Amino acid sequence: MIFYGCDIPEDLLYDVERDVWIRFEGDIATLGMTDVAQTRCGKIAAISFRPVGKRVAQGKPLATIESAKWVGPFPAPFACEIVATNEEGFARNRLMVNTEPYTVGWLVKVRPLNWEAEHGHLVTGAEAVERYKERIKTLNVKCFRCVDSTKE
């Protein structure tokens, strides 16, 4: 679903307030910034990841992101242990999250630690789209993707 230029794939889980998408493969969740988040953040200049093996409480940072205009956390949607980061991918192309936020621009893979108690706020499908439509209007966001000029 595209709304105001923002892509909201309906097959993903979302923590709408924290602007994080979640895709499960077995018991491992891949997490990344949504199209709304990458647009609000702007062209990413640097990311520092918390180390693999680190246990992070819900809402606490899994990584710190710096763009040309902002520094802030990429927050954990639920308590989790980091099992992989995309540090290598970002070392190759730091614009991946701006150009392909839902695929190669993933940020971390985690194992949930308190899933039963902390997943009630996550939404998917039509409900996610509706929640994002509201959020996009409230934030007055029109999404756009960066072009990687170094690849042209």
Next chain:
Amino acid sequence: MAPQIRLLYMEGVSPLRSQTVYHAVGYAMQPDTPNTIILVSPNAPYVSIGYHQDIQKEVDLDYCAQHNLPVYRREVGGGAVYLDSGQLFTQWIFHKEDLPASLEERFAFYIDPIVQTYRELGIPAEYRPINDIHVKGKKIGGTGAAQMGMAEVLVGSLMFTFDKKTMAQVLKVPSEKMRDKVFESLEAYMTTMTEQLGFTPDRAMVKDLYLQKVSEAFGGAEIYEGEWTPAEEAMAQEIDARFTSNEWLYQKGRLQQPALRIHQDVYLAEAAFKARGGLIRVIARLREGRIDDVAISGDFTLLPVFALGALEQSLRGLAATPETLKAKIEEAYYRLHIQSPGVTPADFTTAIMNAVMSQQPA
């Protein structure tokens, strides 16, 4: 009822505390913490580096050590900057619901009272999106934004004076010629209240004027001078310890910044290209996509001797595209009868474009 904002007024604190105070108030923020503005200035000069910078690549640590300049890494982005008591830092630590949601609107809202203060003083300042303040094409301070815990943080300054000479000294640059160009560029593209007015305005008057403009921006908010809480002070002590640890200061730099941003529209970079007839070094300043200034040097031979300066001069103002540059350089070769064994106009074009391409904004 008009909203209330707490003011923490902390002139003349240590360099470390001038940085850690806004981090502490940010990280200590609770749902019932008042929105807070901190006006703070350091009692001694220091260097502040951006969150993801590599201190060893960006800062001349020998110079800083020789001149007793401490260096602190902040949790706000951007580049290394020399700071002293000539700036009054204006730090906002707010709940997110009390600021505009979009970053662009948030910067505009934060910057407006600073712009209004300057204008009231007779300085024709303007907001230059996304986060600069300009006076007739010169920058009079930048701003930054960050999220710290539940707090949204905005930082900037009221620029009474700025020591451009020391600023150029504290940066680690590839050559002394580049350092000269940094200073020259700061002179050309940065300004201060003192430069604009011809005198340094009274600090207390400027502070009161700024607070009045902030109050107006929030619809007549009451700004009351408060104290920080024991929890905030304890957090500051914790952050003091982290900010002075080598682990924090020397952490791996992740920011790729081949060019030095002078302001929103002006970048400076040095690059080289090995031509058959020798190495060509270029320092190029780019302004809004055009060559603002270029200095060419190297170990190649170019005759007549005056032609290099003339060539540099002829490139100023040109659109920074390979076609435009090459055509102009070829024209100069023809007009000035330039001879440069093993170095062609295409080689100069490549060297200049290497500098230009490194200046793509992050």
